[in-house]
Amino acid sequence: MSRTDPDSCPGVLRLHDAADGPLARIRVPGGQLTPEQMQTLAEAARELADGNIELTSRGNVQLRQVRDAAALEERLTAAGLLPSASHERVRNIIASPLAGRVGGWADVHPLVPALDAGLQADARLAELPGRVLFTLDDGRGDVSGLGGDIGVHAVDENSFALLLAGADSGIRVTADDAVELMLAAAHGFLELRDGQWRLHEIPDGVTQLTEHLHTSRPGLETSTSGVEVTGHHDIPIGWLTQADNRVALGAGVRLGSLPARTAEFIAAIEHPILITPWRSLVIADLDEWTAEQVVRVLAPMGLIFDANSPWLLASACAGAPGCAKSLTDVRADVAEAVESGRVVPSGAPQFAQEGLDAEEVVASGRQHWSGCDRRCGRPRGAVTDVIATPDGYRIDPAD
Structure with missing residues (x-):
């Protein structure tokens, strides 16, 4: 499948002309937001857009009806949410939200900034289509089944399977070498593509890219014990006890639309925030008293802490x-x-x-x-x- 039309995936510097007005998509690698960044998004939503922050299925966010694109760019840049003009649309990275805190084989969150920095440091990788998706799964299988193009899936504490187009390539890599191999795969994709936006669109693309990596990087470790990748709908919701006995709160967001006022309350908690690919949030590293107060305040504002909510x-x-x-x-x-x-x-x-x-x-x-x-x-x-x-x-x- 060869594409003849250009990739029109929106960003901050190239807005989408939606029927209700300009739409900006802001990449949030690994879904990781600081409280200050959440506050910036809340203020931008209220003052420059329609008053809501939309959560996407890639753990990114969108603002609709943007009234001042230049002011939005300035605010996001100052907050560290737009670190690269050339690479802004290729920073599509999903990571297991609970990694390093609740369950899983390995903490993949440290790989997120390393992969993001590697993408931005390479001028050629700015040519990646805005639809290419990188996934970092801690072994529980929550994000590997979400249709990524290039990903790693933990098989033990320090070993990852390389996934290509959502399937196990058979290649194994250590945590220290995972980012380098994913970047090499991204280069291989660019060499193979003929207008395609996604790896699965390239005829025999997975086989070709796997062979390319073996040729360009002789000595790659392989395994015949494959990782089974399936789609899960296991949204982390409610009270989640972390390995350090602190609390992470998983919060559902109705239809993925977070009002700016609610976002400001979340920012005021002053704890790490993770946007999930299920259009929900995780507020992490809370003590029990603070977690109780958060639920008491935010549940009446519409956040969902009940895993059985329709x-x-x-x-x-x-x-x-x-x-x-x-x-x-x-x-x-x-x-x-x-x-x-x-x-x-x-x-x-x-x-x-x-x-x-x-x-x-x-x-x-x-x-x-x-x-x-x-x-x-x-x-x-x-x-x-x-x-x-x-x-x-x-x-x-x-x-």
């Missing part, structure tokens, strides 16, 4: 008025469905239906609501699709 089952595309292709305001429809009890954890088997009014839609389990058949933002794995058509909603059950 809000965690539903996702949606931008919908109208944000997207000109959307046939309806799907976010309003899914919100009403959740609040009225029509998004249910489980029930009778879901059957295909069509021609439904919004208030007639009842769906169980994981579900994604879309304003058209493109199904933008659809999560991976078994998901029931609720799709707007000219004749009403259509339900396509999960496979």
Whole structure:
């Protein structure tokens, strides 16, 4: 598959002209935010955009209806959220949010700044398409199944499997050499691509890139014991006891839209913040008393600390008025469905239906609501699709 149209993935310096106004996408490698950076985003959302911070499925954030692009660029640069003009759109790095704190084989978070710095230091890698995704999995399997192009997956405390297009390449690497090998794979992708945006689009791309790495780096360790990569929907929610006996709080965000005022309260906690690829947050390194106060304050503001909340089952595309292709305001429809009890954890088997009014839609389990058949933002794995058509909603059950 060869692309003839240019990669139009938005950033801060190249906004997307959405139906409701300019949209800026801000890369947050590894989802790692300082309290000061969260405060900057909250102020920018309130003063320069529509008042909300959108969380994306790559652990990045977006601001809609940007009114002053120059002022936004200035603020983000000062906060360290725009460290490179040339490489801003290629800094797509997802890491296991709980790594080094709760479970997993290895703490992959130190690899994030190293990989980010390596990307920015190499002028050629600015040519990577903005859709290329790097994944760093601590071995629990939470991010390896999210469709990355180049990733590492811990198999023990100091050994990683190299994943290419989400599959185990058979190559093994130590933690010390993981970043260097991922950067080499990124160069190999650039040599192989012929307009393609993703590694899986290159015919026999994984085999070609694996052979390229063996040729360019003789002596690479290999293994015949493969890592099984599957998609998980295991959002870290609620009270999570860290290995050091401190507390991490996982907080769901309704449809991934975080109000600026709520973000300011999160920043005021003055603890590390992690944006997850499930459009949620982790607030880390809390003592028990502080964690209790955080839940007491932020739960009434809409953050979700209950792992059984139906809000965690539903996702949606931008919908109208944000997207000109959307046939309806799907976010309003899914919100009403959740609040009225029509998004249910489980029930009778879901059957295909069509021609439904919004208030007639009842769906169980994981579900994604879309304003058209493109199904933008659809999560991976078994998901029931609720799709707007000219004749009403259509339900396509999960496979």
